[in-house]
Amino acid sequence: MLENPRIALVGPGAIGTTIAAALHEVGRTPTVCGRTAHPQLILRHDEGRIVVPGPVLTDPADIKQPFDLVFVAVKTTQLDDSAAWLAALCDENTVVCALQNGVEQKTQFAPYVSGATVLPSVVWFPAQREPDASVWLRGKPRLTLPDTPETSRVLAALQGTRCEVDLSADFLSVAWRKLLQNAVAGLMVLTGRRAGMFRRADISELALVYLRECLAVARAEGATLSDDVPQEIVNHFQRYPIDLGTSILADRQAGRPMEWDIRNGVVQRYGRKQGIATPLSDLIVPLLAAGSDGPG
Template structure:
């Protein structure tokens, strides 16, 4: 008989996004295995609208602890993927499916070298989540959708489970365009807040708005060349959204810079530049921003 304990989910990266997705699967009846991390956890919890729910989990420190797991969530930041390669290799089996909950448009390419024949399920995540303590996070919903998945058998199966656990999901025949659409906001708000040190209100400054438009316009051209069905209207919608986020909003890249952590620029701006290089598209403003971000040392801003 197929019980939740016979179908555990491995969570590689129990940060804000990983906890949110794991909590939905736990709510849907799956048992959760948390992989590695600095501090052991025996429960995970999510607080939403002032209500806190928790679930027991199993914590393992050796990849042998997820032998036999056929579902995993990879939610480390993109630039930490290599650091968890030993966990990913434990999933390199044809019967395993790996949900990649990372930013950018290169999820498959980033994870595939480590998981071999496993089925990779890329995603586009819209959750606004703040990790408040080891194993615990505060969840806020943004818009009408929490996560988009590919319209295939693996994507549909995971979407159904996440829906059962309270996530608002969609399955997309053209996930590439969905991912590039989100990338437009990520390559503007994240770098521009990190470089200026200001919160998201900086996107309303006329000079910054002009830079943001150029960044997005270049990315639209690179994305089109890469197969995404982007139009100029995507730029207008993305900019309007960024200029109307709640007062005081920040970005993960700004917070990482303030905390002296490495920045996740390569999966964002770097992806635009690589796509442009593959297709012979000129993206000078994105190249300039990439150079500026790459020059930042991981230390606290003065």
């Protein structure tokens, strides 16, 4: 166990700001790295707000030595742009906690982290960027991590913070369950609507059919998930505030590239590998890809 580990965070968006604020609140303020030199980060929550002092570093040349623990909260569409940060922050002794969607974090990060250990995570809290650049945390923050020795570094960093950490001996299944939730959220992009749309009977039925297709692929990839999972996920969306969005919808509305491949395309790709028909994915994925990347 390291005493007073050096902690950095790349990507102070909604998820990154939440983690930075949780660490700052208990006196473990990380070095924050990003594209914009914000003077501070502000997290709003039910009890008030947390202000993380800045500035956010914007030049990787300011990093003079590797860090012990690096949280990375950039989207996969921004990973190439973060290469210089990761090269400066990481060496073979670093643990990189990937706060990203999908089930492919280890292979995605491997070319960038100078031999560091990549620790995937599943993020279970809704947080959204507000127009004033603050972040609104709309649920209790919680992460799920694989139960491995490297996880101890993240556990120690987040111990006593408002961010709960669960360990899973079957992380593959947990990651695929979250991927199913992310995949069906892609329907929000195609309608331009928020979580309230899942209260429509026709949308909830479409979501169930799509989720069952995703479930078949997840099981073929080794996930242990019950037949009840699709209905549980739809029920979850129906309980959300009707105005709650999702990061992929925010990207679409802002005209930014979307994470369509690691949230939805992955089901189609792995389905083809496993010989599983994915008719809904074959419709949804091209629409999301065109909405993200064009042309037109």
